[in-house]
Amino acid sequence: MTAGTDFEACAAGETQALAENRVDLRQARRDFLVALEPVRASVYAYCRSLTPTVWDAEDLLQETLTKALAEASQRYEPIRNTQAWLVRIATNTWIDSLRRSGRVTLEWTESALDLPDDGAEDPLAALAVESALRQLLHLLPPRERACVVLKDVFSYSLAEIAGMLETTPGAVKSALHRGRTTLRAARTDSAGPSPETLAPGPRAAGRHPGHQALLRRLAAAFNAYDIDAMVSLFLASGRSEVVGNATETGHGEIRAGSLTDTFGPDAAEIHRSTVHHFDGEDIILMWERQKNVPGASEVVSDVLRVRPAFGAPLVAELKWYFFCPEVVAEVAGGLGLPFKTNGVSYF
Structure with a gap:
């Protein structure tokens, strides 16, 4: 794969103005992707922690970048934290896809308001193998998974996570507590529920005949x-x-x-x-x-x-x-x- 061929000639029905605008938009998108390179790997890592396959993670990242470009084109205020902004878009995109599937219930609760937050033991700290980390994370329901990843992997504060997930710090704390509890239990209970049971979502298709x-x-x-x-x-x-x-x-x-x-x-x-x-x-x-x-x-x-x-x-x-x-x-x-x-x- 080398530098791409530009199809600049106007197709039937395409005006000269539209053709020129299309070229400008393509260049603007390229510039946008390059500008986001410093945070791209971290945002991909977040998408990968949410999704079961490398392909699903890249699909989520691409949809996130497409939505981010559209949103950025309509903003007048500066984006103060680019990574947090992209994580919010990725989270909402992922949760919307699960909601549309009709296979999960997505609810927040603030029943754990009195629990400690920053001092809690990180249940992922002892996991040195990335695939094992992902397997455990996929035991969690969607919102709990997002909260655990954002707090225990990316070290965001409760307030920052609440802003990204459009909820309250108390609800984040509650989801974080439930998620950490589930992960601790999973580390000592090999007979626990499978990721396929608790983390519905798109899976890689089976091998097609031929x-x-x-x-x-x-x-x-x-x-x-x-x-x-x-x-x-x-x-x-x-x-x-x-x-x-x-x-x-x-x-x-x-x-x-x-x-x-x-x-x-x-x-x-x-x-x-x-x-x-x-x-x-x-x-x-x-x-x-x-x-x-x-x-x-x-x-x-x-x-x-x-x-x-x-x-x-x-x-x-x-x-x-x-x-x-x-x-x-x-x-x-x-x-x-x-x-x-x-x-x-x-x-």
Whole structure:
């Protein structure tokens, strides 16, 4: 994946003014993403603590960033704490998604107003393994999970958490007490309820019949640098998305965009693809090394996921996580492979 092709020509029905405005908006979004880079990793870590998979965490982060851009464009007052602002948007987005699912009840209570707050033992302190931490956190109902993470992982005060979650410090204290109590019990009770029982939400889809075969055909086309073969594996209405940066629909856009950028003669890197299994899902890893650099090392630079078409051995959607540094690091690092990250946007 290299710098993206801009589709500047006016499509049928698009005015010149709209085309120019679209270009300006795309640049404004890129600038916005770059401006948020200093806090992005922390906000992703928060999203990851709320969600069951790396993919769900990135989806939540992307939705948070999209909402943040819209909200920032309507603000006249300065954003005094950027990380707290993004955490609030992420929390509300996540809770709204759970509420819409109809599978959880989200209520606050202030029944623990007399409990200590800052001096309570941190039940997460003894957990050195990140996956174990996540497993325990997913035992908690949504609001308790958010409160425990914000207090015991990010060290926000009760008042700050109350502001982010749009409630009172007393309600935060009560949720924090219940969450800590549940976590302490879980650490000594291996027969406790499963994360799937207490933390409903989107889960990674099971392995689709023929999914791995489709990925291997796509990876083979990548490795052969056969753009015609790559395009032929997509539905006519298929989509290719460079997550957080660009979307292409249909064979023409996909060919002219991400595929030509990555595999065309002007690409600055040599790419190789391999198929792996990670977190219950088959994925493609894209390796790269610099052209014309003797002895250049090869590293993973991208993670690709495929959503197959229903009833046909074709790609309905391909997602490139090239500009999602936390995803690349978690997936490639989790597989024990060398990797590089690429920032958050073109240019």
